[in-house]
Amino acid sequence: MKNIIFILFLVSFTAFSQKVVENDSLLLWQSGRPLKWEDFKGPQLNHYGNVLAETHGEIKTVSCIWSNENIPIFEVAVFLDKNNSWTITDDLESLEHEQVHFNIFELFARKIRMKFSDLNKRKIKSVSVYRDTFDEYLEMNRKLQEEYEVDVLVNQDKQLEWKSKVAKELEELKEYEYIPEE
Numbered sequence: 001m002k003n004i005i006f007i008l009f010l011v012s013f014t015a016f017s018q019k020v021v022e023n024d025s026l027l028l029w030q031s032g033r034p035l036k037w038e039d040f041k042g043p044q045l046n047h048y049g050n051v052l053a054e055t056h057g058e059i060k061t062v063s064c065i066w067s068n069e070n071i072p073i074f075e076v077a078v079f080l081d082k083n084n085s086w087t088i089t090d091d092l093e094s095l096e097h098e099q100v101h102f103n104i105f106e107l108f109a110r111k112i113r114m115k116f117s118d119l120n121k122r123k124i125k126s127v128s129v130y131r132d133t134f135d136e137y138l139e140m141n142r143k144l145q146e147e148y149e150v151d152v153l154v155n156q157d158k159q160l161e162w163k164s165k166v167a168k169e170l171e172e173l174k175e176y177e178y179i180p181e182e
Contacts, residue, residue: 020062020079021180029057029078029106031170031177035099042086050154053087055080055098057105059112059138062180071125076112076134077178078105097152097159101145103166108141110176117176 021028027039040053063075080102087094115133124130152158170177 025081025083027080027082028180029080029102029109029178035080035095035102037087037090037095039080039082040085040087040098041082042084044086044088052089052091052094053098054085055101056084057081057102059105059109059134059141061134067120069123069125071120071123072127072130073120074116074130075178076109076116077180078102078109093156093159096163100148100159100163100166103170104144104148105141106177107166107169107173108137108144109178110170110173111140112137113176113178114173 020026021030022033025041027033027035035055040055042054042056058079058081060077060079061074062077065073067073085098087098112134115137116130119130119133148162152162
């Protein structure tokens with residue numbers, strides 16, 4: 001029974017197994033490929049207040065291989081869900097705002113990759129440890145996304161601060177950038 005639960009977890013944790021850079025519904029976060037308004041294909045879902053667009057990012061495991069020592073090695077990537085991301089504007093400031101949201105997703109993916117690398121070095125075999133780590137960082141990502149949204153609300157100076165702060169943190173974690181194999 002324990003093996004069946006483990007297999008079910010592994011299937012759900014690594015449900016996204018093909019290497020996608022871009023297709024009709026997904027766009028991989030890449031440093032040289034900023035968002036474009038054409039990427040926002042979803043219907044307007046939650047128009048309230050001054051919300052002009054929403055970015056639906058996803059941090060996913062894209063593959064898992066097992067080392068010779070039976071240690072799981074996960075690849076983690078960030079995608080824009082084009083069909084659930086929407087906009088009712090085409091102004092540059094709003095696009096830059098949405099790009100920072102997407103960059104925050106990548107920031108937490110890099111933190112996950114860094115932590116997974118540490119777990120691999122420590123030869124941690126328990127997939128549940130990786131899952132718990134993944135879930136913990138997803139929650140931190142959610143909280144920072146909310147903090148960003150509230151902090152920059154109609155405040156261009158704060159927007160520029162956040163853009164710079166997130167870019168700096170991405171640079172500090174550059175070695176953990178996901179670059180898919182060709």
